[in-house]
Amino acid sequence: MRFTNTIDVERMSRTQRVRALFTTRLGGVSQGEFSSLNLGLHVGDRKEDVLQNRKRVAEQIGVPLEHWVAGEQVHGDHVAVIRESERGRGAFDYEDAIPASDALITREKGIVLSTYAADCVPLLLFDPVMNAIGVVHAGWKGTSSKVAKKAIQMMQQEFGSRPEDIVTAIGPSIGPCCYEVDQRVRQAILSSFIHGDRFFTENERGKWQFSLWDANISALLEAGVKRDNIEHLAMCTSCSVHQFYSYRKESGNTGRHAGLIVLV
Secondary structure, eight states: OOOOSEEEOHHHHTTSSEEEEEEOSOSOOOOGGGTTTOOOTTSSSOHHHHHHHHHHHHHHHTOOGGGEEEBOOOSSOOEEEOOGGGTTTTTSOGGGSBTTOSEEEEOOTTOEEEEEESSSEEEEEEETTTTEEEEEEEOHHHHHTTHHHHHHHHHHHHHOOOGGGOEEEEOSBOOTTTOEEOHHHHHHHHHHSTTGGGGEEEOTTSOEEEOHHHHHHHHHHHHTOOGGGEEEOOOBTTTTTTTSOOTTTTTTOOOOEEEEEEEO
């Protein structure tokens, strides 16, 4: 499959009420380990390069960077409700991001919700009935706390969403083929999920290959999302490091691709 610098979530975007996409690492100006479309302001890249990259993507989706919102992703489970007053938070400065928030939801039109990853799972959420959207960042810690499920529940609470109406997309992230974890991670997942052992395969090194994908799908199903409404791209960032950033594959020295969604 040949990628450009973005991958549209066609099921969402073809409604013409929302634009939803994931970026790749291609087509930017960042250099070295951040090459080339790094969108993360917090990884040590030159700020001016990151902002130029973000502006390139903003121009492509037709929404100025001034209307983006980003959270301070801390591998937690806090879900922030984004109002008009938060428009632009975290777009130009990491210090201005929504504090300690790994999930963002809104019903405000024209605000781009953004989430950034380099192996962790980026999820996009769209409720076409209540016209609400969300983004979620889920590494193993966020997955163990079921941050995706909590985002769905917050959409219910704040917007009156019904889980069975919500359409979701799981973006590029590390797959079970490449994600080896130890007993600490395995135990955290087993403590949170009934029959959580189904997400693990023991390998020849006495550790486990863990499917972040399956665990997050399980959390969405627990929340009441229909299986047919979960679009899974099944793209492993570690296997495709020439197209995506991979924290593990690149020993922590890398950029971030993004999941982006906006009501239009």
